[in-house]
Amino acid sequence: MASRPGSGRLAGRRRWVRRLLLAAVSLALLPVVLTLLYALPFIHPVSTLMLKDLTTFSGYDRRWVSIDDVAPILAHSVIMSEDGQFCSHHGIDLGELKAVVDDALSGEATRGASTIPMQTVKNLFLWARPLATLRKVVELPLAVYLDTVLSKRRIMEIYLNVAEWGPGIYGIEAASQYHFGVPAKNLTRRQAALLAVTLPNPYARNPAKPGPGLRRLAGIIERRAAKAGGYVGCLK
Numbered sequence: 001m002a003s004r005p006g007s008g009r010l011a012g013r014r015r016w017v018r019r020l021l022l023a024a025v026s027l028a029l030l031p032v033v034l035t036l037l038y039a040l041p042f043i044h045p046v047s048t049l050m051l052k053d054l055t056t057f058s059g060y061d062r063r064w065v066s067i068d069d070v071a072p073i074l075a076h077s078v079i080m081s082e083d084g085q086f087c088s089h090h091g092i093d094l095g096e097l098k099a100v101v102d103d104a105l106s107g108e109a110t111r112g113a114s115t116i117p118m119q120t121v122k123n124l125f126l127w128a129r130p131l132a133t134l135r136k137v138v139e140l141p142l143a144v145y146l147d148t149v150l151s152k153r154r155i156m157e158i159y160l161n162v163a164e165w166g167p168g169i170y171g172i173e174a175a176s177q178y179h180f181g182v183p184a185k186n187l188t189r190r191q192a193a194l195l196a197v198t199l200p201n202p203y204a205r206n207p208a209k210p211g212p213g214l215r216r217l218a219g220i221i222e223r224r225a226a227k228a229g230g231y232v233g234c235l236k
Contacts, residue, residue, distance in 0.1 A: 030125070031121070031124070031125040031142055031145075032145065034124070034125070035142075035145060035146055035149050035150070036149060038124075038150065038154075038158060039149060039150055039154065041154070044064040044161070045124055045158055045161075045162060046062075046162065047123040047124060047162040047164075047170065048123065048124070048125065048126065048127060049123070049128075049164060049170070050062065050162070050170055053168060058168060059168060060168040060169070060170055061168060061169055061170065061174040061178065062161070062162075062170035062171045062173075062174050063171060063173040063174050063177070064161050064171065064173070065160075065161065065171070065172065065173040065183075065184055065185075066157065067153060067156060067157035067160065067235075069173075069183070069184065069185045070160060070172055070173075070184045070185060070187075071184060071185055071186065071187040071192060072232075072235070073187065073188075073189050073192045073225055074160070074172060074184065074187050074192040074195065074196070075156055075160065075232065075235055076192075076225040076228045076231075076232045076235075077189075077192040077193045077195070077196035077221050077222070077225040078116070078156075078159075078160070078195075078196045078199070079116070079156075079225075079228065079231060079232050079235075080196070080221055080224040080225045080228055080231065080232075081193075081196040081197055081199065081217075081221045081224075082114075082116055082119070082196070082199060082200075083114075083115045083116040084231060085115075085231075086115065086116050086152065086156075086231075086232075086234070087152060087230070087231060087232065087233055087234035087235075089115060089147075090144060090147050090148070091115065091117040091118070091140075091143035091144040091145070091146060091147030091148070092115060092117075092118070092140060092143055092144060093113060093115050096113040096115075115143060116155065116156065116159050117143040117144075117146050117147045117155055118139050118140070118143040119159065119163075120143075120146060120155055120158055120159045120162070121139050121142040121143050121146055122135065122139055123159070123162045123163065123164075124158070124162065125142065126138060126139060126142075152234035152235065153234070153235050156235060160172040161173075163199060164202050165178070165179070165195065165198060165199070165202050165207075166178065166179075166198075166202050166203070166206070167202075167203060169202070172184045172195070175195060175207075176191075176195070179191075179194075179195070179206070179207050179208040180207075180208060189222050189225065189226065190218065190222060191207070192222075192225070193218040193219070193221040193222035193225065194207035194208075194210055194214065194215075194218045195207050196218075196221050196225075197214060197217040197218050197221055198214070
């Protein structure tokens with residue numbers, strides 16, 4: 001029996017739709033599976049920016065280091081600079097997020113509300129730009145999932161090892177050696193504060209050659225980190 005005209009083309013389209021759906025589902029499940037894998041302490045994740053550097057033959061410097069071999073004041077400084085409620089929220093700081101939404105609705109300039117889990121998810125699985133709004137939609141549930149699966153200490157360890165501290169400089173050990181010539185475990189309070197305030201813009205901010213504005217910010221974070229107390233209790 002002869003097939004109807006156009007039935008072959010229709011069947012071909014359906015096959016392509018199924019393949020695209022399968023690819024989309026596989027892509028969506030990849031962060032879920034990798035997060036479970038990253039719970040294992042001997043797994044050393046890389047970021048999407050590192051992968052980009054590899055594919056473009058740019059190269060990078062990253063030396064994985066256990067959080068036990070990082071000066072505690074560095075992690076404390078990063079929390080006080082990047083995500084003060086890190087130990088108490090569940091991946092998303094709802095208070096900060098609400099403030100951003102309120103500012104946007106009122107037409108005011110918005111501020112960043114990214115938590116350390118959100119930044120870790122972005123570094124591991126997502127992109128920086130373009131389509132930042134779409135990225136945020138994906139980022140939020142993944143940050144909650146990451147915070148559910150991994151301990152705060154493990155999240156911090158991964159973040160400190162994938163964060164970018166300059167062009168091609170990834171992770172706190174490479175950053176500490178590059179900018180100050182010391183291992184991460186020997187960072188001083190001042191050096192830790194300078195590295196922490198560099199994170200929002202590592203291409204424009206140099207912790208080894210800070211300007212007046214960066215020194216002022218570092219001074220604020222240095223004082224906050226010294227009195228962090230319960231804000232950093234989840235890392236013990």
